[in-house]
Amino acid sequence: MSGQRAAPTGESDPAAVRVVDEYLRGVARRLPMGSPVTRDVLAELRDDLLEATATLTAGGTEPVAAARAAIADFGDEETIARELRGELGTRRARRIGITLLVTGPLVGLCWLVAVFFGTAHATAWRWLLVLVAPVIVIGAAATGLTVVSSGRLSRWLGPYTVMARRASAIAGIAAGTGDLLLLAGCAALLLSSQRPSALFALAAGASTARLVLLGLLGRPLVRRGPPAPTRTA
Amino acid sequence: MKAEALKGHLDSLLLATVDGGAHHGYAIREALRVDSGGRFDLPSGTIYPALYRLERAGLVVGRWTTVGERRQRRTYELTAAGRTALVEGRSSWRDFAVAVSAVLLAERPAALRPQAP
Numbered sequence: 001m002s003g004q005r006a007a008p009t010g011e012s013d014p015a016a017v018r019v020v021d022e023y024l025r026g027v028a029r030r031l032p033m034g035s036p037v038t039r040d041v042l043a044e045l046r047d048d049l050l051e052a053t054a055t056l057t058a059g060g061t062e063p064v065a066a067a068r069a070a071i072a073d074f075g076d077e078e079t080i081a082r083e084l085r086g087e088l089g090t091r092r093a094r095r096i097g098i099t100l101l102v103t104g105p106l107v108g109l110c111w112l113v114a115v116f117f118g119t120a121h122a123t124a125w126r127w128l129l130v131l132v133a134p135v136i137v138i139g140a141a142a143t144g145l146t147v148v149s150s151g152r153l154s155r156w157l158g159p160y161t162v163m164a165r166r167a168s169a170i171a172g173i174a175a176g177t178g179d180l181l182l183l184a185g186c187a188a189l190l191l192s193s194q195r196p197s198a199l200f201a202l203a204a205g206a207s208t209a210r211l212v213l214l215g216l217l218g219r220p221l222v223r224r225g226p227p228a229p230t231r232t233a
Numbered sequence: 234m235k236a237e238a239l240k241g242h243l244d245s246l247l248l249a250t251v252d253g254g255a256h257h258g259y260a261i262r263e264a265l266r267v268d269s270g271g272r273f274d275l276p277s278g279t280i281y282p283a284l285y286r287l288e289r290a291g292l293v294v295g296r297w298t299t300v301g302e303r304r305q306r307r308t309y310e311l312t313a314a315g316r317t318a319l320v321e322g323r324s325s326w327r328d329f330a331v332a333v334s335a336v337l338l339a340e341r342p343a344a345l346r347p348q349a350p
Contacts, residue, residue: 047305051257074276083278087282087286091285094289152314154289155290
């Protein structure tokens with residue numbers, strides 16, 4: 001990289017730091033919180049803002065004025081947050097995609113074993129699997145699309161970040177629907193006074209765990225939050 | 234110059250700016266501004282998401298380092314794939330620039346110029 005480089009890093013003026021942190025709290029309120037990625041992004045912005053402030057201070061500007069000028073140069077809170085939300089959403093989509101890629105075969109195997117080796121009403125359960133099959137196919141396709149369009153292959157596919165986010169939503173809904181249908185089948189088994197085998201309990205546990213995991217992964221997309229970013233050594 | 238004007242070229246510009254060592258977001262933004270003679274003074278809202286996208290695509294790698302006593306800094310460097318992409322980006326830009334110059338700066342005979350009604 002050529003060209004003039006920015007100022008040396010030094011101890012920041014506490015008043016200037018407060019101005020920067022207040023600005024970042026405003027950005028944070030507009031971002032989905034709860035993810036380490038969001039915290040890292042905010043910590044990165046903080047360091048760069050403090051560096052920009054230091055550069056201006058070294059040039060003779062008063063620290064608080066320098067912090068305000070650095071912030072003005074960065075852009076207003078909503079603009080920065082809007083640009084970051086897209087990328088953070090894509091990273092979240094990738095995590096959902098990879099989670100489904102890993103858990104899908106495991107949960108599926110649990111249910112197949114339970115249906116074929118663990119019930120007296122295997123025929124009815126096979127029909128339920130036929131019902132769930134299209135959901136699984138849609139979910140698998142959407143999961144594949146999510147992983148492909150949000151990872152390294154995106155360098156050839158182009159920055160289809162919206163596609164990744166939509167595909168992950170479809171994949172998550174499909175996986176959740178499939179899990180709920182199978183859990184409903186389990187509930188029906190209990191209501192019909194059949195005692196499900198331990199294999200069913202295992203499969204139901206796997207589906208429940210995945211539903212909880214999907215809920216946790218999806219939650220930061222709707223939750224925005226609070227305080228600011230500090231990352232220290 | 235507005236960020237929209239760089240659409241399609243921003244990735245290559247960032248790769249070229251990161252080329253040659255590890256740099257943090259602010260330094261990358263400053264380098265773009267200085268190297269372009271002040272023409273590319275892009276908002277941070279454009280730079281950071283683009284860097285994250287390049288990182289996801291495996292073209293740059295971001296690392297946390299410690300500066301000063303306590304501050305953590307994220308710096309970016311090119312990966313091998315990033316270097317290849319930069320070579321391709323430079324070559325593609327040369328072709329593009331030659332073609333655009335050929336059309337825009339061509340001397341045309343008067344007969345081919347649009348006639349006023």
